[in-house]
Amino acid sequence: MKELRLELRLELLLGRRILDREGKPIGRIEEICAEPQGKDLRVTEYLVGERALLERLAVRQALGLVGLAGRRGGYRVRWDQLDLGDPARPRLCCEVEDLETLE
Amino acid sequence: MDLIRDVLDKQLVDRRERRMGKIDGLIVEIEAGKPPRVAAIEQGAATLARRLHPRLVRWVEAIGARLYGAAPGGPERIPWEKVKDVGIDVEVDMDVADSRLYAWQEWLRQKLIGRIPGGKP
Amino acid sequence: MKKVFEIALGIVTSIGGFLEVGSLATAVQAGAAFRFQLIWAILLGTLCLIFLVEMAGRFAAVSKHTVTDAIRERFGSNFFLVVFVGITLVDLLVLGAEIGGVSFALQLVTGVSLRWWALPVAFAVWLLLWKGTFGMIEKGASLLGLITLCLVVGAVLLHPPWREVAAGAVPSLPHGERAHYWFLVVSILGASISPYLFFFYSAGAIEDRWDESYLGTNRAVSGLGMSFGALVAVAALVVAAGSFGARGLHQIDSYDQISLLLVPVLGRWGFWLFAASLGIACFGAALEIGLEIAYRSAQGFGWNWGEDLKPAEDAGFAAVYTVALFVAALFTVVGIAPLKLTIFSMVLTAVSLPLSVVPFLLLMNDESYVGEHKNGRLSNAVVLFVVALSFLLALVSIPLEIAAG
Numbered sequence: 012m013k014e015l016r017l018e019l020r021l022e023l024l025l026g027r028r029i030l031d032r033e034g035k036p037i038g039r040i041e042e043i044c045a046e047p048q049g050k051d052l053r054v055t056e057y058l059v060g061e062r063a064l065l066e067r068l069a070v071r072q073a074l075g076l077v078g079l080a081g082r083r084g085g086y087r088v089r090w091d092q093l094d095l096g097d098p099a100r101p102r103l104c105c106e107v108e109d110l111e112t113l114e
Numbered sequence: 115m116d117l118i119r120d121v122l123d124k125q126l127v128d129r130r131e132r133r134m135g136k137i138d139g140l141i142v143e144i145e146a147g148k149p150p151r152v153a154a155i156e157q158g159a160a161t162l163a164r165r166l167h168p169r170l171v172r173w174v175e176a177i178g179a180r181l182y183g184a185a186p187g188g189p190e191r192i193p194w195e196k197v198k199d200v201g202i203d204v205e206v207d208m209d210v211a212d213s214r215l216y217a218w219q220e221w222l223r224q225k226l227i228g229r230i231p232g233g234k235p
Numbered sequence: 236m237k238k239v240f241e242i243a244l245g246i247v248t249s250i251g252g253f254l255e256v257g258s259l260a261t262a263v264q265a266g267a268a269f270r271f272q273l274i275w276a277i278l279l280g281t282l283c284l285i286f287l288v289e290m291a292g293r294f295a296a297v298s299k300h301t302v303t304d305a306i307r308e309r310f311g312s313n314f315f316l317v318v319f320v321g322i323t324l325v326d327l328l329v330l331g332a333e334i335g336g337v338s339f340a341l342q343l344v345t346g347v348s349l350r351w352w353a354l355p356v357a358f359a360v361w362l363l364l365w366k367g368t369f370g371m372i373e374k375g376a377s378l379l380g381l382i383t384l385c386l387v388v389g390a391v392l393l394h395p396p397w398r399e400v401a402a403g404a405v406p407s408l409p410h411g412e413r414a415h416y417w418f419l420v421v422s423i424l425g426a427s428i429s430p431y432l433f434f435f436y437s438a439g440a441i442e443d444r445w446d447e448s449y450l451g452t453n454r455a456v457s458g459l460g461m462s463f464g465a466l467v468a469v470a471a472l473v474v475a476a477g478s479f480g481a482r483g484l485h486q487i488d489s490y491d492q493i494s495l496l497l498v499p500v501l502g503r504w505g506f507w508l509f510a511a512s513l514g515i516a517c518f519g520a521a522l523e524i525g526l527e528i529a530y531r532s533a534q535g536f537g538w539n540w541g542e543d544l545k546p547a548e549d550a551g552f553a554a555v556y557t558v559a560l561f562v563a564a565l566f567t568v569v570g571i572a573p574l575k576l577t578i579f580s581m582v583l584t585a586v587s588l589p590l591s592v593v594p595f596l597l598l599m600n601d602e603s604y605v606g607e608h609k610n611g612r613l614s615n616a617v618v619l620f621v622v623a624l625s626f627l628l629a630l631v632s633i634p635l636e637i638a639a640g
Contacts, residue, residue, distance in 0.1 A: 021140035043117045053149040090149045136537035222550040
């Protein structure tokens, strides 16, 4: 049986809202981390934050310029905890409580 | 490695450190039960356009087809296996002369730059 | 010893390269309308520029990136494209104004209408970019630009009341014509803080292969060079106050009026010196802006770039400045009044400053690019203040000025 391979564009995942199992948004993809495994480079986790796009635009840093650094909320989502069957609507495969949080 | 911060939009250079455009997109392959694999680097105006808004892509491809008859077979992809180093720039084991960017600049040389005195290589 | 020479050369080229059509036109209008009252605006704009230029040099020397490169890498292609389109459009207008300036200078000298000169001027600029090297262009144009020092000579010979001139260095509120006053402030700030200046400076630092050992040189060149350059703009204002303001001519509407700037103090020589100054200063600026537009395109999209390369080696880069020069010349060819084009582009620059300066400031505070050389609070504060001021003033005063007609 031929294995199904899905092709995805990483640059479009940036800023996408992640939904939990009930369909509630938990944040946006801020960063995608990868590590070499064998001869391949494989995605290990997604960093999900409450203000993903703003993070890219360094709003936190901007606020820091004026002395107002905000709190950083968010999660570390392992590659096997995210269902990318529908790339436009990434969904968690696990419960939110199972996610590792970012300080 | 942070793919967004350290790879996407970085400068691509060939094996002799000559500039080859930027990394406009990254293709990732998902196989059931395995971590997603970074498969290829993508470059091109269509890739950039898609990041802005999906509808722009057809527009850009149509203009490209009109201008230099680029067959709409998709933008150039560089297999990730060709990446040698990820640092300030991303180095790939290729010659810039084989890249699509070079083909586009070659088109410019023929149609515009080369027609002006002093523009021939 | 080599560094001292480089500092000296850098300062001299900064003086020669400082004045261009925007700083000249706005300074003259300010001098005619408000005598010495608006000198502070030139000084404030220059102060901000000094900080920005020093930052641009520091950024290039330490991170080995140009600012444009870094904006794309750090903020992504979408944000970069927005900044790119915005700044490039403004640049095209400013370039159009500079070409208009050279064309007008030629009209003064030959009597042939400036509309006929626009394309030949654009061609001359193009030819230098096509054939020249970076060093030749940067140094040649700026050294020739030292002719603008005739304005300083004129200002001194005018024997203005120096105490009143000094008083103008302190910000003051206008007694009348408030809308016009603040509009002039906006246009002066836009003229002093042209983004192309600091983008170009960072590209130049890369072309000249600066590294961390150049940080002191960088500070000297940016500080002293821009300061002395500003003196030329202040001189233009002082001469205008004497030649126009003191004689009751408060509203300057055309370059024909401005062309008589140095006549009352330098006689017939003043006419020719003005024409030469205008032509050379604007020509130099046109070279820089043309290059800057091409740099921005090439750096943002990762093409080969470098003024020392032959056009065949960086076809995209060469194509961009070719097209840009042609398009910019069209403004004058179709007959848009050069002074209006100038003032409009300066004001638009002031409005669009946040677009280029804010990302740049964020980069200057990002350790992954500048390491330990990141900005101190003073640099951040000064630049943020002036840019915010320009933007807000522009928002307020543009509608008022339009309403006043």
